[in-house]
Amino acid sequence: MSAQPITQDDFLPFDETQARLGQLLFYDKILSGNKNISCGTCHHHDLGSSDGLSLGIGEGGSGLGPARMAGHGKERIRKRIPRNAPALWNLGHRDIRVMFHDGRLEPSEIYGNGYDSPAEEWLPRGLTSLLAAQSLFPMTSQFEMAGNPGENDIAGAVHDRIDKAWPIIAARVRTIPAYGTLFVEAFDHIERPEDVSIVEIGNALAAFIGTEWANYDSPYDAFVAHGTPLPEAAERGRLLFFGKAGCAQCHNGPLFTDQEFYAMGLPAFGPGRTRRWDPLPRDVGRMGATDDLHDAYRFRTPSLRNVALTAPYGHNGAYAELRDMVRHMADPARARAAWTPSKALLPQAPWLAPADFIIQSDRLEMQRQAHALDTQPVGLNDGEIDDLVAFLHSLTGASAQNRPLGRPLDVPSGLPVD
Incomplete structure (x- = not known):
């Protein structure tokens, strides 16, 4: 008995222009409530698409990987992330049918939007993959990226209802001129920056994650x-x-x-x-x-x-x-x-x-x-x-640590890149 080989045809098709946009979003702290943590902080290129910690230090921490600090005084973290940050390898594979350690995100028509998810009927329509849907949830997590109620408008919106934060995040992104231009270039249906929603952000993130960590040359x-x-x-x-x-x-x-x-x-x-x-x-x-x-x-x-x-x-x-x-x-x-x-x-x-x-x-x-x-x-x-x-x-890819796009040196928001 042996596992089957993987080929490029086994992966969902993602747009390269959207992937390059997703790379910037992935490392941009603009997506977090207090603008102090990005997706890449806990899923970093230097750490095999994870964070090198048993339980991560999310919103409020500083530094990267095993050297990440839990903060001091009023800025110190209130809670460790409850679960280990999962790696991102091959999540664009067509066989992927469930996300998160407990499988709380999976394809379904139970809510009429294509997914059974923590957002239930409030998950927006238009997400083109399970991976795109998954990318939206860390932004709404208090201890991962959103921050604590009272600290910022995103955290407060999540406290009201999970989907209330996504329009705020989308507005933050699309009002940065460089991002507005990039979205118009990457998505055929986006004619002006004002048209950008959390759906396009999720789809761009999925395009990056799905292509960047596709690896099968071990x-x-x-x-x-x-x-x-x-x-x-x-x-x-x-x-x-x-x-x-x-x-x-x-x-x-x-x-x-x-x-x-x-x-x-x-x-x-x-x-x-x-x-x-x-x-x-x-x-x-x-x-x-x-x-x-x-x-x-x-x-x-x-x-x-x-x-x-x-x-x-x-x-x-x-x-x-x-x-x-x-x-x-x-x-x-x-x-x-x-x-x-x-x-x-x-x-x-x-x-x-x-x-x-x-x-x-x-x-x-x-x-x-x-x-x-x-x-x-x-x-x-x-x-x-x-x-x-x-x-x-022997399951480690020969090119696993040399990814197509890698970590950007800077991002359109001007915030520091971890």
């Missing part, structure tokens, strides 16, 4: 397409991956993910992605999107392409090292029991420390999470773990 791709042998350790790991270790039961297909949801017993910490009436700093995963008890503590299977570039691992970044994550997947119960905070990568924020691990003192919640496990342990020795890691490294 040693494994050469093996599948041409029979080019893998290094010996990686070949042993490949046989384990598709055989004894059982990884391919879930990590299958061209993207090495079945896009389904499983409970894998990752250690719990951080603020949790709590539901509205949830009294605990926990994360119930897919259940938060479906309200189905069967989905409790289940999370989407991540793609493994370029996985060696996207540490830390797991929905909450519980493991900073790939080898530790592989060991956990082989025997989740044992790894969970042996886990210590040192295995994660959390920037210091002393005022948040008392709450970072408070969930682990809740005996009943820990029992519920420990019992929700969708896998059986696999006996792997240290050498086999090493071989699996070698195979995962």
Whole structure:
């Protein structure tokens, strides 16, 4: 059993002019409430399209990646981002059918706009891809990009209703002369800057993300397409991956993910992605999107392409090292029991420390999470773990760190670029 090769035809068609516009928007802090964070801050070229942290420091932080600071005084962050920043590799692939760790965005006609999303019927029509729809939601998240109510008009609008912020963001962008010109050039139906809405912003961002991180030139791709042998350790790991270790039961297909949801017993910490009436700093995963008890503590299977570039691992970044994550997947119960905070990568924020691990003192919640496990342990020795890691490294594209457009030196708003 092997994963299928990928070709350019497997990707959605995106317009190059829109992608170049999306590159600027992606790194422009004008999209955030307080104009202090961009999409690129947490999905940076230098960090494999992620942020290198277990749980990110969003709005209010400063710096980049593991060196990002949580702020000081009144400007310090109020909460860590509840989940690990997912990598962006190959999200323009035609097979992508669900977004976010809990799958709360997927194609559907339930609301008449093409998507089942947190915005429900208020998601605007005209978004041309699932990726375009996804790009709109970080802008409305208080701790990611919007900021706190009372700090700016975007945060206040989101507090009223999620879609109320998008026209404000669109007006910010289109009134910058350079952006107005670029939108008229990129979209045939835009005749003047006043016509630009959040829909065009989302579609431009999707064009950039969908093309910039399309990557399928790894040693494994050469093996599948041409029979080019893998290094010996990686070949042993490949046989384990598709055989004894059982990884391919879930990590299958061209993207090495079945896009389904499983409970894998990752250690719990951080603020949790709590539901509205949830009294605990926990994360119930897919259940938060479906309200189905069967989905409790289940999370989407991540793609493994370029996985060696996207540490830390797991929905909450519980493991900073790939080898530790592989060991956990082989025997989740044992790894969970042996886990210590040192295995994660959390920037210091002393005022948040008392709450970072408070969930682990809740005996009943820990029992519920420990019992929700969708896998059986696999006996792997240290050498086999090493071989699996070698195979995962063979999924790194030769051009993964040399992307077509890269990070812009400056953006039309004039705000600093991270």
